Amino acid sequence: MAEAPAAAAPLPMKTKLAFGLGGAAEMVALYSVSSFALLFYSQVLGVPAHLVGLAISASLVLDAFSDPIIGSISDRTKSKWGRRHPFLFGAALPTGLTVWAIFSPPAGLGQTGLLIWLGAAVILMRQAMTFFYVPHLALGGELSPHYTERSKVMSYYSFFNWAGGSLTFLGATLLFFPATPEYPRGLLNPEPWPRYAAAIGLVTITALFASAWFTRDRVPLLPKARPDQPAFSARGFFGDFGKALANINYVWLLVAYFFVALMIGMREGMRMYVNTFYWDLSSKELAVFVFGSLAGYLTAFLFAARLHGRFDKKKTMMFSALVYAIIPPIPLVLGMMGIISPATPGLLPMLVAFAAVQYGAISVLQISAMSALADIADQNELKYGVRQEGILYSTRNMAGKIDMAVGTAVAGAVITLIGFPKTARSIADVPPEVLFNLALWDSVLAAIPGVIAAVFYSLYGINRRTYEETRAALEAKRKMQPPPGPPQAKGGTLGAAAPAPAE
Numbered sequence: 001m002a003e004a005p006a007a008a009a010p011l012p013m014k015t016k017l018a019f020g021l022g023g024a025a026e027m028v029a030l031y032s033v034s035s036f037a038l039l040f041y042s043q044v045l046g047v048p049a050h051l052v053g054l055a056i057s058a059s060l061v062l063d064a065f066s067d068p069i070i071g072s073i074s075d076r077t078k079s080k081w082g083r084r085h086p087f088l089f090g091a092a093l094p095t096g097l098t099v100w101a102i103f104s105p106p107a108g109l110g111q112t113g114l115l116i117w118l119g120a121a122v123i124l125m126r127q128a129m130t131f132f133y134v135p136h137l138a139l140g141g142e143l144s145p146h147y148t149e150r151s152k153v154m155s156y157y158s159f160f161n162w163a164g165g166s167l168t169f170l171g172a173t174l175l176f177f178p179a180t181p182e183y184p185r186g187l188l189n190p191e192p193w194p195r196y197a198a199a200i201g202l203v204t205i206t207a208l209f210a211s212a213w214f215t216r217d218r219v220p221l222l223p224k225a226r227p228d229q230p231a232f233s234a235r236g237f238f239g240d241f242g243k244a245l246a247n248i249n250y251v252w253l254l255v256a257y258f259f260v261a262l263m264i265g266m267r268e269g270m271r272m273y274v275n276t277f278y279w280d281l282s283s284k285e286l287a288v289f290v291f292g293s294l295a296g297y298l299t300a301f302l303f304a305a306r307l308h309g310r311f312d313k314k315k316t317m318m319f320s321a322l323v324y325a326i327i328p329p330i331p332l333v334l335g336m337m338g339i340i341s342p343a344t345p346g347l348l349p350m351l352v353a354f355a356a357v358q359y360g361a362i363s364v365l366q367i368s369a370m371s372a373l374a375d376i377a378d379q380n381e382l383k384y385g386v387r388q389e390g391i392l393y394s395t396r397n398m399a400g401k402i403d404m405a406v407g408t409a410v411a412g413a414v415i416t417l418i419g420f421p422k423t424a425r426s427i428a429d430v431p432p433e434v435l436f437n438l439a440l441w442d443s444v445l446a447a448i449p450g451v452i453a454a455v456f457y458s459l460y461g462i463n464r465r466t467y468e469e470t471r472a473a474l475e476a477k478r479k480m481q482p483p484p485g486p487p488q489a490k491g492g493t494l495g496a497a498a499p500a501p502a503e
Helices: 013-044 049-076 085-102 111-142 147-176 193-213 216-221 234-245 248-278 283-287 289-326 330-336 347-384 389-417 432-457 464-480
Strands: none
Touching: 013 049, 013 085, 013 111, 013 147, 013 193, 013 248, 013 389, 049 111, 049 234, 049 389, 085 111, 085 193, 111 147, 111 347, 111 389, 147 193, 147 283, 147 289, 147 347, 147 464, 234 248, 234 347, 234 389, 248 289, 248 330, 248 347, 248 389, 248 432, 283 289, 289 347, 289 432, 330 347, 330 432, 347 389, 347 464, 389 432
């Protein structure tokens, strides 16, 4: 049987901050690709948007299938660095280098060459990121055995995700791509992109390595692979996969996340088009959105765990999915109705306020789902005798990536379908009917998957009571069958359920 977490007290702040830093580094890379790659390759380099969307989507699909493999290997790894840290250290350099390559295509490539470069670079980046992302999430799920402390750990992850994305956005819009007389929409200026690529590559390498380094002291306290657990094999992998999918609560989370990721993929792919061309916002105005995202993520950071304590995780996931689906499109719907327009007084503060609700909802949803996966890991340990954080988090991530690939492809196809002009530099270059169709897709149609997701979240069956029952059964089982290995570890007795921290 796998060893249980030994920490008998709330996690040190240093550990939570270091774990969160890994989430920030992930977002620097992933945000750059999701928010800027389509715009860069289509509007700056002149590659048809639907082909760019397909290239990015293909990388997501290929990458998704490697996630559960890395998760299974990570769960079975035996080393002096534990199950997760060998991957965390090894992934830092290749991830940073491939992020740089995405936005640094060689000069002289035609459309076909650019598509090949983009596809290959994004595939390699996502493969490298998988070696960090999957073990890192699994690490977060096993840092604490407690119902709401797990939520607090994931709150740090979510908040640092925001910080990484927001700092990347601010750095892009204010430092690298400011408005100029020739390029009032600075992101359309081709000259700063190489410097931007080098900066995000260096930041990614540094932050990923630092996250691994400053969490390494927790390795002796983390669950370990059983001494008799066989090494990775195809048969063992499918067995791990089957154990995960045999848990119906996990299936409901997977299906719900499938629809959430579809919604996110569509909206992220079209977001820069909507803000730049529909609302006619400048780079400086786009930077103001950081205050809305700060308000949303800070609210989630402070209150997500408290919501879980009061309303439980299922209701929190349902409500946040509905809010994310329905509230953010309201300004676009008002715009399609002719009630507001880019000339409306106070438009920017209104958009920022709706963005705050959007980011708060998606952050609470992310924290809730990631915390719930750790509770599912308890159920599977009780049933099968092994900890499966790696396979559980990775399989969920696989489903989300496949669906985000669909969403990104849809976004690229929509840009082509509605006839968005490749040479557009301002709102005056885009016909009104094209802008209307862009708003329709990014508002009403993109919200449908989110409503469906809320229905599936309602089927999730773990609550505080069932969690406590599972933890009690695990403690009793461990006392009857103590895990092999040394009986003591720094910080407490291995195999003992830790008392709940003060909340």
